[in-house]
Amino acid sequence: MCELLAMSANVPTDIVFSFTGLVERGGVTGPHVDGWGITFYEGKGSRTFKDAAPSSQSHIAKLIKSYPIKSEVVISHIRQANRGCVALENTHPFSRELWGRYWTYAHNGQLSDYMEKFATKRFQPVGSTDSEMAFCWILEQVVQQFGDIPPVDMQPVFEFIAQLADDVRQLGVFNLIISDGDFLMCFCSNNLSYITRCAPFGKAKLIDTDVVIDFDTETTPNDVVSVIATRPLTNNEDWYIMQPSEWKLFRLGEIIAEGCATKLSPSECQL
Amino acid sequence: MCELLAMSANVPTDIVFSFTGLVERGGVTGPHVDGWGITFYEGKGSRTFKDAAPSSQSHIAKLIKSYPIKSEVVISHIRQANRGCVALENTHPFSRELWGRYWTYAHNGQLSDYMEKFATKRFQPVGSTDSEMAFCWILEQVVQQFGDIPPVDMQPVFEFIAQLADDVRQLGVFNLIISDGDFLMCFCSNNLSYITRCAPFGKAKLIDTDVVIDFDTETTPNDVVSVIATRPLTNNEDWYIMQPSEWKLFRLGEIIAEGCATKLSPSECQL
Numbered sequence: 008m009c010e011l012l013a014m015s016a017n018v019p020t021d022i023v024f025s026f027t028g029l030v031e032r033g034g035v036t037g038p039h040v041d042g043w044g045i046t047f048y049e050g051k052g053s054r055t056f057k058d059a060a061p062s063s064q065s066h067i068a069k070l071i072k073s074y075p076i077k078s079e080v081v082i083s084h085i086r087q088a089n090r091g092c093v094a095l096e097n098t099h100p101f102s103r104e105l106w107g108r109y110w111t112y113a114h115n116g117q118l119s120d121y122m123e124k125f126a127t128k129r130f131q132p133v134g135s136t137d138s139e140m141a142f143c144w145i146l147e148q149v150v151q152q153f154g155d156i157p158p159v160d161m162q163p164v165f166e167f168i169a170q171l172a173d174d175v176r177q178l179g180v181f182n183l184i185i186s187d188g189d190f191l192m193c194f195c196s197n198n199l200s201y202i203t204r205c206a207p208f209g210k211a212k213l214i215d216t217d218v219v220i221d222f223d224t225e226t227t228p229n230d231v232v233s234v235i236a237t238r239p240l241t242n243n244e245d246w247y248i249m250q251p252s253e254w255k256l257f258r259l260g261e262i263i264a265e266g267c268a269t270k271l272s273p274s275e276c277q278l
Numbered sequence: 279m280c281e282l283l284a285m286s287a288n289v290p291t292d293i294v295f296s297f298t299g300l301v302e303r304g305g306v307t308g309p310h311v312d313g314w315g316i317t318f319y320e321g322k323g324s325r326t327f328k329d330a331a332p333s334s335q336s337h338i339a340k341l342i343k344s345y346p347i348k349s350e351v352v353i354s355h356i357r358q359a360n361r362g363c364v365a366l367e368n369t370h371p372f373s374r375e376l377w378g379r380y381w382t383y384a385h386n387g388q389l390s391d392y393m394e395k396f397a398t399k400r401f402q403p404v405g406s407t408d409s410e411m412a413f414c415w416i417l418e419q420v421v422q423q424f425g426d427i428p429p430v431d432m433q434p435v436f437e438f439i440a441q442l443a444d445d446v447r448q449l450g451v452f453n454l455i456i457s458d459g460d461f462l463m464c465f466c467s468n469n470l471s472y473i474t475r476c477a478p479f480g481k482a483k484l485i486d487t488d489v490v491i492d493f494d495t496e497t498t499p500n501d502v503v504s505v506i507a508t509r510p511l512t513n514n515e516d517w518y519i520m521q522p523s524e525w526k527l528f529r530l531g532e533i534i535a536e537g538c539a540t541k542l543s544p545s546e547c548q549l
Contacts, residue, residue: 051404052366054328059320066345074337095323103375107402128426129400131378133322155399 009099009115009237010039011199012083013184015191015257016232019049021075024211024220026083028240030072031215033062033085042098043068045083046111047076048188053109057098079259080186084113096134101142103130106157108187110146114138115237116180116196124178141181145171162256162264165192169254172196173268176252184235191257193235194268195249201235202246203261211241231260280370280386280508281310282470283354284455286462286528287503290320292346295482295491297354299511301343302486304333304356313369314339316354317382318347319459324380328369350530351457355384367405372413374401377428379458381417385409386508387451387467395449412452416442433527433535436463440525443467444539447523455506462528464506465539466520472506473517474532482512502531 012029014022026045034040043062046055054076058065062085084099091097099113118137129150130143148171153164168185172194175181183194193199206229208222226232235257239246249255252269255262283300285293297316305311314333317326325347329336333356355370362368370384389408400421401414419442424435439456443465446452454465464470477500479493497503506528510517520526523540526533 049330049366052328052330052369054326054366056327057323057325059323067341070338070341095320095325098323104402104404107404109404131375133375133378133380 009087010037010085011113011115011182011184011235011237012081012240013186013191013193013235014078014081014232015260016079016230017259017261018227018230019077019079020230020232021077022081022083023072023075024213024218025234025236025240027072027218028213028215029083029085029236030062030065030068033068035063036215037085039085039087041086041088041093042095043083043085044098044100045071045081046100046102047078048080048186049078051108051188053102053111053188055100055102055111057095059093059095059098080188080191082111082113082184082186082191084115089117090138091134091136094134097136097139099138101139103142103146105146105150108189110185110187112142112183112185114141115182115198118175118179118181121178141175145185161187161190165190165256166264166266168192169194169266169268172254173252182237189258192254193249194254195251197251198237199235199249200237200239200246201233201249201255202239202244203231203233205231210243212243213240214242215240233257233260233262280358281308281356282384282386282453282455282506282508283352283511284457284462284464284506285349285352285503286531287350287501288530288532289498289501290348290350291501291503292348293352293354294343294346295484295489296505296507296511298343298489299484299486300354300356300507301333301336301339306334307486308356310356310358312357312359312364313366314354314356315369315371315384316342316352317371317373318349319351319457320349322379322459324373324382324459326371326373326382328366330364330366330369351459351462353382353384353455353457353462355386360388361409362405362407365405368407368410370409372410374413374417376417376421379460381456381458383413383416383454383456385412386453386469389446389450389452392449412446416456432458432461436461436527437535437537439463440465440537440539443525444523453508460529463525464520465525466522468522469508470506470520471508471510471517472504472520472526473510473515474502474504476502481514483514484511485513486511504528504531504533
């Protein structure tokens with residue numbers, strides 16, 4: 008499996024604190040040594056740092072920890088390979104352009120019997136992971152549903168993606184984070200949590216390494232920052248543990264829509 | 279205008295030496311202070327480092343200079359903005375997936391009256407540069423010409439792109455570097471040069487900063503490495519200065535096809 012990390016904020020915010028906890032899971036406190044990646048959006052632009060080396064040993068991860076890049080949307084992933092070998096082309100996050108926006112995606116989980124379902128034409132996988140195939144398939148469905156011009160209201164697009172994610176979930180485990188650089192959606196298959204931080208800010212202590220931050224000294228009273236992670240990253244804050252098939256749509260740090268996309272069993276979804 | 283740098287090699291090779299010369303042109307020996315980027319292919323995978331800060335002052339450029347990433351295909355660009363503001367989304371190289379490959383592209387020059395010509399549907403620009411619009415238009419034409427499945431022989435695709443590039447050149451200056459991670463093509467509008475290094479290797483001295491390298495100690499006798507740049511990067515080697523409308527297609531360090539795509543005036547093309 009893998010570990011996911013994402014952030015949505017209403018002001019450009021650095022994710023160094025959370026990333027510092029995450030990279031420990033890439034070889035120190037966790038077994039996810041098969042590469043890592045992080046995408047930062049800055050306006051409509053984005054940049055992705057990737058490495059097939061373990062995050063805990065990566066020169067580039069060291070740079071990210073020491074050089075705060077401020078961003079309103081971030082998606083990160085550390086990998087423990089199951090489908091697809093250890094290689095740069097199999098390293099998340101994956102990115103494609105659609106509607107003049109860069110869409111970025113990362114997946115935690117494993118799927119089975121997906122080859123036929125995920126056959127695509129316009130969006131083709133470059134690597135050999137189930138994850139990238141699912142991403143291409145999702146974008147292909149989005150274009151088929153909404154056409155070549157994006158709708159003015161993007162919320163239905165993400166609701167549609169949540170339904171698709173629940174469909175994919177029937178093939179295995181499919182915890183998903185996806186963004187167009189403005190909206191950030193997460194879908195829980197079995198393992199996803201988040202926290203929304205706003206004033207009054209307090210101190211937070213990482214679980215995976217001995218680092219404490221006082222957000223009060225790092226923020227202004229108007230800041231709103233949500234962090235999503237496979238497992239909570241701090242041990243003195245209340246993280247919300249998501250339920251299977253639950254999805255949350257964030258924009259500028261806040262949840263703007265949420266729901267339960269289950270087709271499996273309504274009793275699974277306990278919002 | 280901008281400066282281009284690219285490499286094609288038959289073994290994974292680091293481009294630290296050439297990149298060290300290039301970044302000086304981003305604020306020290308040249309005026310290209312409006313961002314920079316570099317794409318490294320590793321197998322089918324690729325990673326792009328970008329910064330809207332001047333390359334000569336960039337933390338990330340420092341990392342690239344100190345941490346050799348070995349690659350068979352590299353494309354780099356430093357920017358002096360003309361069309362489009364200084365922003366990450368306007369920073370080259372640009373990348374899109376087509377046919378299950380990441381295509382990477384950088385442009386030196388400036389175009390006029392291009393808006394109508396470059397209207398596209400499938401590949402949309404994210405930023406506001408003439409360069410990215412031309413890239414999207416080129417890929418759109420390639421799909422229209424060759425369809426959704428790539429031909430077994432890719433050479434005609436690049437020959438077609440050279441013809442498109444010459445077409446675009448009629449709107450201004452269009453020095454182009456494009457790659458699918460396997461092939462690397464460069465098209466000269468008015469300013470492009472290259473060198474192919476192979477055994478016996480010698481010493482090379484950068485023009486832009488006081489660095490000398492002895493390639494003989496860095497290589498094996500079978501290595502073949504071509505470097506393409508807007509202007510020669512070393513002052514003790516024979517760089518080939520390309521002619522207007524001339525194009526070269528590299529693979530594994532060597533030129534595998536070349537030609538002149540001019541529609542303007544055959545006398546301009548003096549191969």
